[in-house]
Each structure stands twice: as structure tokens, then as C-alpha cells.
Amino acid sequence: MVSFENIKEILNKSKIMGYDNGFLTLELQFEQEVFDLAFKRSEQYLLEPQYEVELNSKIYKRNFHAWSDSPxxxxxxxxxxxxxxxxxxxxRGQIEVFYDEKELVANRPLAGNRFILISSTTNEGKCTICPD
Incomplete structure (x- = not known):
């Protein structure tokens, strides 16, 4: 199940690489704890079911799997x-989530009681659950 806290948890372990056409691209450290969390979040449909790695100057796209199944x-x-x-x-079909204040105003001028901003300009670009 998608929750505000699950989104914030994965973002706290990530570096935002970009945002385009509704897709947020994140970079995470390739270590077991972080990979297991990302795999779990992909099973909950919080993340897309594929990830990319660069190895020997080549980019590989792989479907998520358990860490033990990694080559x-x-x-x-x-x-x-x-x-x-x-x-x-x-x-957004499950939870009110927006990249920033501009997207919030453009898509949902009357947001619900609680929503999440991925990159809040009023909070130094940090992920912010509102009204927390």
C-alpha cells in the first residue's frame, strides 16, 4: 500500500536525478538494504518495476527481484x-503527491487535508508531508 511515509522513506535514501512528464527519476546506492527496500516498494507499485544499473560503461535495465537473485x-x-x-x-490515483508547489497548484488547487511535496521550495527542496 502506498503511503506518505513510504514515499518519504524512499526519497530520503535517494538523490533526485530529474522529473519529466510525471516520472521522477531517483538514484539509490546499490547495497542490499536499499535494494531490498526499493524491491518492496516496486511490489507495492510505489516504484516502477524496473531499475537501471551501469556496468562497464553500459546501461542495463532489469526487472526488480530479490537481492539474492542479483547476478x-x-x-x-x-x-x-x-x-x-x-x-x-x-x-495520484491513490495519494495526493506532487513534485513541487507549482505542480500542486496546477493539478489540484484545492488539495486534500494531507498531501506530499517531493521538492518543497519552502522547505529547502526537501520532501515534505503537509500539514506535518
Whole structure:
């Protein structure tokens, strides 16, 4: 189930790479704890079901799976980061989530009692659950 806290948790472990056409691109460290969390969030439809890694100057797209099913060449330290996507447009069917204040006003001038801003300009670009 998607929740404000689940979104904030994954964002706190991520670096935002970009936002385009409703898709938020995130970079996460390729380590078991973070990968397991991302896998769990993909099963809950918070993240898209694929991730990308760069290995030997090539980009590989893979479907999420358990860490133990990762090829040993990925786990051996050759990969430092992996890239995931979050589809904010799709998530809005379940929860009020917006990239920033501009998107909030454009898409939902009368937001509900509680919503989340991925990059709040009033909070130094940090993920913010409102009205917390």
C-alpha cells in the first residue's frame, strides 16, 4: 500500500536525478538494504518495476527481484548506484503527491487535508508531508 511515509522513506535514501512528464527519476546506492527496500516498494507499485544499473560503461535495465537473485557481478561492488522511477501521475490515483508547489497548484488547487511535496521550495527542496 502506498503511503506518505513510504514515499518519504524512499526519497530520503535517494538523490533526485530529474522529473519529466510525471516520472521522477531517483538514484539509490546499490547495497542490499536499499535494494531490498526499493524491491518492496516496486511490489507495492510505489516504484516502477524496473531499475537501471551501469556496468562497464553500459546501461542495463532489469526487472526488480530479490537481492539474492542479483547476478554476482552486480553484488561484487562493480555497481555503486541504481536508478529507479516513480510515476507521480499514477500514484495520484491513490495519494495526493506532487513534485513541487507549482505542480500542486496546477493539478489540484484545492488539495486534500494531507498531501506530499517531493521538492518543497519552502522547505529547502526537501520532501515534505503537509500539514506535518
Amino acid at each position: 554476482s557481478m552486480l553484488q561484487s561492488g562493480g555497481v555503486k548506484y541504481f536508478i529507479v522511477s516513480m510515476n507521480l501521475d499514477r500514484l
